[in-house]
Amino acid sequence: MSTSRRGFLKGILGTSAAAGAATALPACAPDINPAPVTDVTASAAGTVDLLVTRYPDLEPVGGALTVRVPGEATPLLVLHNKGDGAPDDFSVVSSICTHVGCPLGFDGKDVVCPCHLSRFSSTSGAVLTKPATTPLRTFTAEYNPGTKVLRIDLRAGQADFPAAVNGQVVFPFVEFPELRNNGARVTGTPSGYGRPIFVFRNGDGTLSAVDGVCTHQGCYVEFNEPETRLVCPCHLAAFSRQGAVERQPNTGDGPIPSLKTFTVTETADAVVVTGVA
Ligand code: FES
Ligand code: FES
Structure with a gap:
């Protein structure tokens, strides 16, 4: 594993978790890199707005960005999917592999773990290839093609379940x-x-x-x-x-x-x- 990948793990996961993930990386792991990282804050309403044109790693179709939000259990992996010919197909999943915790990358089609090559659906988070067996979490997001802002709603919930009102x-x-x-x-x-x-x-x-x-x-x-x-x-x-x-x-x-x-x-x-x- 390259020094830059070890450094990335440390930056995204913290020292102790990075040590575990780095140990999990086989020496022969292919050079599929975790998505680049940015830090943002959520609004009081629990939304995160990303002006897509500000992020060259995310703007092109096939792009991806790891987004760290204070207070969130895991960083978010924001993906610019190829879709079915639609240029503005974005999705958001959790960015930590459910196998043993490596940060995830994107090959333009699937979410890929650099450590042991688990693959996940970029839209549903479902496991496509083991060794991971647990799906990724998914988040609600909506892209506005006029403003080019992707709004991620961290507090979206089930319509058939009681809402949290004033906590x-x-x-x-x-x-x-x-x-x-x-x-x-x-x-x-x-x-x-x-x-x-x-x-x-x-x-x-x-x-x-x-x-x-x-x-x-x-x-x-x-x-x-x-x-x-x-x-x-x-x-x-x-x-x-x-x-x-x-x-x-x-x-x-x-x-x-x-x-x-x-x-x-x-x-x-x-x-x-x-x-x-
Ligand atoms: S995420 Fe590792 S035990 Fe729950
Ligand atoms: S940590 Fe093993 S496949 Fe991701």
Whole structure:
């Protein structure tokens, strides 16, 4: 691996994570480079505006840019796709490989990992070629051909899930009757927050709610039925329903923090989750 690629890993991932990713790079890895990096800040509404003409690495069809946003779990990989002849087809996925965490590049068609050559769909984030088995996260983005601004919405959510309003998500029992039952859970991505959350009615009747983004390298955790806890599909970290780390990632990267937790209260009519901001 070239010195510049080691330097890139350190710059994008930080020293300890870069060490792990660099170790993962085989000496014979082809020279597919991670996308160049830029730093931007999000608006108060959680949007990032990129004036595409300002970024020569992104402007041409086939271009790509790694965008770091303070507070985001992983950097974003912004891609200028060939599309079906459309010149302004952009998409945004997470920029860290779900295998063992290398920063990703783009060959003009697919997202490619320089480390072990996993390939991902540039639009859906789906795994096209192993060894990675977990898809990339995707983000909502809209390009304005008049202004040439690509707006990325970091807080987009599901239309069929309650939105976060002033940091609060309300689950009326008429819509979520399962939340009355011990052992139940509800999960989804609230608009206004943009990340999945889990709400649990635990076996003892208490309520808990946690963020669904793994604190290791930003993959989405899933509820694992056999383990009856949250497990990250990327490197198998496991978390309790209260967010506590119960198993460290299998990458040997060292201790990771607990999942972000929210305050949960209950009224006669609803479960209310606060702190979703
Ligand atoms: S880190 Fe191994 S394929 Fe990406
Ligand atoms: S991203 Fe590595 S264990 Fe979750």
